[in-house]
Amino acid sequence: MKPTLVLVGRPNVGKSTLFNRLTKTRDAIVADIPGLTRDRHYGHGKVGDKPYLVVDTGGFEPVVKEGIMHEMARQTLQAVDEADVILFMVDVRTGCTAQDKIIADRLRQSGRPVFLVVNKAEGMRREVVTAEFHELALGDPLAISASHGEGVHELVELALESFPDATEDESDKHPKIAIVGRPNVGKSTLVNTLLGEERVIAFDQPGTTRDSIYIDFERAGKKYTLIDTAGVRRRGKIFEAIEKFSVVKTLQAIEDANVVVLVLDAQTDISEQDAHMAGFILETGRALVVAVNKWDDLDDYKRDTVKREISRKLQFLEFAKFHYISALKGNGVGGLIGSVDVAYAAAMAKLPTPQLTRILMDAVTAHQPPKSGPFRPKPRYAHQGGMNPPLIVVHGSALDKISASYKRYLEKTFRQAFKLEGTPLRVQFNVGANPFAGRKPAPLTENEERQAHRKRMVGRKLYGKQRKKD
Secondary structure, X not given: OOOEEEEEEOOOOOHHHHHHHHHOOOOOOOOOOOOOOOOOEEEEEEEOOEEEEEEEOOOOOOOOOOHHHHHHHHHHHHHHHHOOEEEEEEEOOOOOOHHHHHHHHHHHOOOOOEEEEEEOOOOOOHHHHOHHHHHHOOOOOEEOEOOOOEOHHHHHHHHOOOOOOOOOOOOOOOOEEEEEXXXXXXXXXXXXXXHOOOOOOOOOOOOOOXXXXXXXXXXXXXXXXXXXXXXXXXXXXXXXXHHHHHHHHHHHHHHHOOEEEEEEEOOOOOOHHHHHHHHHHHHHOOEEEEEEEOOOOOOHHHHHHHHHHHHHHOHHXXXXXXXXXXXXXXXXXXXXXXXXXXXXXXXXXXXXXXXXXXXXXXXXXXXXXXXXXXXXOEEEEEEEEEOOOOEEEEEEEOHHHOOHHHHHHHHHHHHHHHOOOOOOOEEEEEEOOOOOOOOOOOOOOHHHHHHHHHHHHHHHHHHHXXXXXX
């Protein structure tokens, strides 16, 4: 097991900056705004031969009793319970505050090893900047600069000193599932229901989730990674810079995932934004499962209306499985993971070349591609060119003349033959170049020119004799 390092501290002390430094990523959104991180954010790092898990938490306000800050504090305390080592971060520029003392008292009660980290100390004498933090009674303070990397390596080595070397299982491949949709459709509630715990903040306020939160979990002996993402609004309604970063993180999470669960709100109309999001998922080639949430409060007439609207506006998602659920009550959620497994298996399917070619020939025999001018395209054989999504490369002649409708016919034929459900399928035509096109003949040698001249002269004589006979 990897040791878990949990970053704790007041808002805006540099926890997310240190998280990015420890994971060598830019996964956590960083800005000079307090309270930016809200949920627990997990990442992987390694120093020497020791891998570790690092957890970024929201700004810790232990005395707040309600609202979003209270929910953030609950998330932080849950992370503390999971910790092997706590890195308690303070800000040298603001000094030791009353809130730092309250947090220090709370962390002492946890029974976990705590390292006091004095951040933003670049270019300063360490013994001077750490002096006032001794009153927190958490051992010798360690001065670092998360943004510049000063003292970070020594900090991690010291935190992991008592843990043995661990080995990472590089062969562990499991599905990454991104939960996406508009704000306030119930994405975080769905994540919590799938996990069976209140793992991310689900608050009745649009925009509660700002970052993409990666969560590893097991279900029925299988490993998965869930990605809770920020809600994506229409471009014209995005005003805050932070919200723009959140949208970018969501789009990156879709590209990073193997399977995407698109969450729709049954109690509101299927909007253009839903269709645009579905189109982006299709364009990136990710396997897809659609969850229509808040289904339990609708009467039969409204349910029929919603289904007709989905069929009209999202008809291009006919390959995807639709689930009608209530994330809050758990109704219909059980089948989601089964559909995710089916979609993941289809996206990662290996398609044998002989079978692909036989299916292609049968399809061409049943329905030949229409002529384009004097030529008829001739598909000859096919092979697999990639996975996630499955890519089938067809070779032949004049394939650049194949129409879009015939391409859709081949896609449908391959999908039905291999029973690929829940994933887009792409067919690519590889047109062989004409080896004689644009090629100039080689110049004749002197001997070849003489032979060619003789043949011309003999031909003329025979032609003259034939005319005399006539």
